[in-house]
Amino acid sequence: MALNRILVSFVLQLGIILPVTGASKVNIVAGETVVLLCPNGKTKTENPAKVIWKYEGKTIITYIRSQEKSFMANSSAKYRLVDEKKGNFSLWLPDGKGQYSCEVEGEPPLIYYVQRWHWKISQRGYVLQGETLQLEVMTSGKEYSASRIEWLSPYKAKVTGNEPRWMLENNNWKLQIKNLSIQEDHGIWECHVLPDGPRITYDVKVIGFLNALGDSDTRFAAVNNSVVLSCPLSISLTKEKSLENFLQSWDLMKDNKVLIKKDVKLANNTFPAKEISKVQFEDAGNYHCHFTFAKGHLNKSIHLIVMKGKKSGICMMFLNGTEF
The missing domain is CATH 2.60.40.10 (Immunoglobulins)
Incomplete structure (x- = not known):
């Protein structure tokens, strides 16, 4: 999953203990776009007269429908609804984090806690064989400090920390790849945040000599x-x-x-x-x-x-x- 690619994810992970009771957790990687559903299928109200979206308790979008006309108020340029004209009041969220809530008139509010993940890379773009590359996954929240991190190489080999060139640091949140090799290190590296975090990836592009076993x-x-x-x-x-x-x-x-x-x-x-x-x-x-x-x-x-x-x-x- 490249960081500069815009994706839309409708997958929500539910039933997790969150900073806000009753909230649904959504994991996103920096550079992604997600859609927060509202209504989410549990509400009974169809074509509601009023919908309010809030971020950290502050109103970012207000939709009001009356007999004369429908209009948006307090709308932030950063956010937009998917298609309010067709009754889709879900929020198109461009790379955000924190608590979002949707209040539909006559229904209990829907609360989402968006956890944002991002990479810290020692070198971006192309890297040369023989060099050292450091990949580190980071998050916007603090409650994941005790999470377990699992790394997989481009050939799905699990990093144990005992490999001669792959070193795990900072409770496995940081991976250092020494003496980069085309045969083993070039390709998509995966990072799994366990037990309930996301799978995030980074494309390591190693430049070296074709079909070469040495210098x-x-x-x-x-x-x-x-x-x-x-x-x-x-x-x-x-x-x-x-x-x-x-x-x-x-x-x-x-x-x-x-x-x-x-x-x-x-x-x-x-x-x-x-x-x-x-x-x-x-x-x-x-x-x-x-x-x-x-x-x-x-x-x-x-x-x-x-x-x-x-x-x-x-x-x-x-x-x-x-x-x-």
């Missing part, structure tokens, strides 16, 4: 054969337009000598790649890919070993021009 690769090539040396990333420049100001430049070097260097704004959505059509022994050596981002760097080494077969069937290999 270096070893490639073998036979003399006079072709080989392509490249360091493709786990993202696409074409699809990820938001990377335009994040990824700044890249270069490809051999033995500390620059072979290719490009500013991303001038590049044609490609990554460092060098094709050698007829490999020779002098092509063997250490190649290095270097990416510069607004928040850091990514580096990868490729060790090219050139081979040549002898008549005896023994294979000679060259690295940096040296036979071994």
Whole structure:
């Protein structure tokens, strides 16, 4: 559930002990929109003559219907009814918290206690593999201080606190992910607030090298054969337009000598790649890919070993021009 996405939730969790007796609790995540129902199906009054919505005891919307006309009074620009013309007096609530009540003439008031949850993230947007990311869930109320927090990784692995890279802090309200990995950390992380809290999610976007098990690769090539040396990333420049100001430049070097260097704004959505059509022994050596981002760097080494077969069937290999 992305924080910048507007959702509508009609799901109310009832029967919980609340700060206000008889209130219905509604959990929302920052950035969401909810609808507080009024009437909620329990009231008998249809097409009421007067409906009043209050926030923390103060009137925010008053709807009055008479024989001459219907009109709204004391209406706040922040709030609105779903469709009062069709008799739907439910409140469209944009990212709120606290106590709300709906008073329908001739009926007992409906009371809602809205609990607002939000993220505190050490880095938002894209993060680089190898970095550390901290996710912390927070709430507007204090009564949840003793709640239990359960974390699930993108692959539904439950965080126990015993993992070498995943650390739980602050009574499990805070999760620290060290040495970020594409294979294990990229994707949707879930936080469950137990026993009666919400399930909230955050999309962790890790940028790293595609199909890479480490910071270096070893490639073998036979003399006079072709080989392509490249360091493709786990993202696409074409699809990820938001990377335009994040990824700044890249270069490809051999033995500390620059072979290719490009500013991303001038590049044609490609990554460092060098094709050698007829490999020779002098092509063997250490190649290095270097990416510069607004928040850091990514580096990868490729060790090219050139081979040549002898008549005896023994294979000679060259690295940096040296036979071994």
